[in-house]
Amino acid sequence: MGDRGTGSEGERGAQPQPQKPTMSDVAKAAGVSLSSVSRVFLGQKKVSQATRRKVLAVAEDIGYVPNPFGHRRGQKDDRTIGLLLRDADNPAYGALFSSLHHVAQKRGWELATMTVNTGKQDDYQVELLHQLLGMKVAGLIVATGDLPSSALEPFMLRVPILRICTPEPDRLVHAVSYDSAAAGAELARLVLEAGHTRIAVVRTCSDISLPEWTNATSAIGTIREAGLEPFIVDVRNDAGADYILPLVQSGAVSVVMCPSDRRQVGFIELFEKSGLSVPGDVSVTGCDGLLPGSEVMGLTTYRWPVERVAETALSQIIDIIGRFGTPNNRLSPVSITIGGELIPGRTLAQVAGE
Structure with a gap:
């Protein structure tokens, strides 16, 4: 087979199709917020005429067409x-x-x-x-x-x-x-009743998942009410493994509270690969109760209704x-x-x- 880098003149001359402009492109080019652009295309009056004219002019200039399905269906x-x-x-x-x-x-x-x-x-x-x-x-x-x-x-x-x-x-x-607040509080009380005092709480940033942030923040509050200070690991899309694993290996943490069962299973896999047993060496909790096989795995969790x-x-x-x-x-x-x-x-x- 030929090298991927070779081909006919027509193949070499083909250019990728340009991406269609988005509402974000309009906002950036017009120097206004995304919500202002939304208001213009929604026909709302909470936008100055100057901003409205600028947004519409930029949209026309860059070829942005709002509501691509809007002309297909006239009636609600x-x-x-x-x-x-x-x-x-x-x-x-x-x-x-x-x-x-x-x-x-x-x-x-x-x-x-x-x-x-x-x-x-x-x-x-x-x-x-x-x-x-x-x-x-x-x-x-x-x-x-x-x-x-x-x-x-x-x-x-x-x-x-x-x-x-x-x-x-x-x-x-x-x-x-x-x-979510009740879930975090109930899980924290369960952990405390099990006798744990060396607790790590994984908290997803609120702008990534407000439910997970609320869950973890409530757990932290409940632990503090018991007179303890948990290790708080704030994460975005990462798992926080680089911080959590050394804490567990050093004995500083006996339980890791996760804001979702996907994260809980991820930590269980991490610990087992690192030669740690769950719950022999470290306990783990999660939240949602919706992972297939969660009951067979024996996950400690809070099931969403x-x-x-x-x-x-x-x-x-x-x-x-x-x-x-x-x-x-x-x-x-x-x-x-x-x-x-x-x-x-x-x-x-x-x-x-x-």
Whole structure:
């Protein structure tokens, strides 16, 4: 076979197709925020005429076309809800996806779904919300765990929005979420009751996953209330292994609390590869209870009530859609948290006389 670097003149002369401009490109070229660009294309008045003219001129200049699906469907689809979902490969989000679709179908609704991979991608998520809006959906459900409320505000005058699974501390957006704070507190109490005093808590940064950050922060608070100071390992998309492993090997830590079961399994694998037994040498806890085989593995975790959250979220968004544009739409945003179930497992050992 020939070398990959050789070929005909036509092959060598072929150029890669240029990427289509995005809303982020418009914001950067116009020197304005992404939310300002969103407001312009949503037709909202909270933008000065000067900014509006600049954004539209830049969009035309670079060839950006908003709402690529908008011309395909002229009328709002009164029985379709847009769903923006994070990382469907993650069992926690995969289970949520299945439950939401099941509940929607049972109630005679459809979900138009778009997904984003793990990682901080606010600009891309906003782009996808615009695409869903262009499909003339009756409402939007956002299940990504990291998109700030400020990015959702520009859409709220155009369509009902409900955030799911993620706490909404500012109460700006309707929200139905897992009780991440209760999960962290209950897991911490379980660890303390097992006799552990040398505790490490892995905390995902809030801009990566607010539920995981809330879970870990609540656990830290509960441990401190017991008069102990945990080792806090703040992480983004990394696992924190370079910091945690030496702590465990030196004996400074007897238990590692993880904000998700994927992270818990990752640490179990790391420890076993390093010649450490779980829970003989170190205990590990996680959260979500949704990994396939988690009960067989004996994971110590807190199981999210996926079906209850899906049922509640669909009931709420359908109700919000029904009163959108009426005086009742001005009621305070819905804020519902739903607790799950603590699952004691074999990965947490009892420690005597620490």
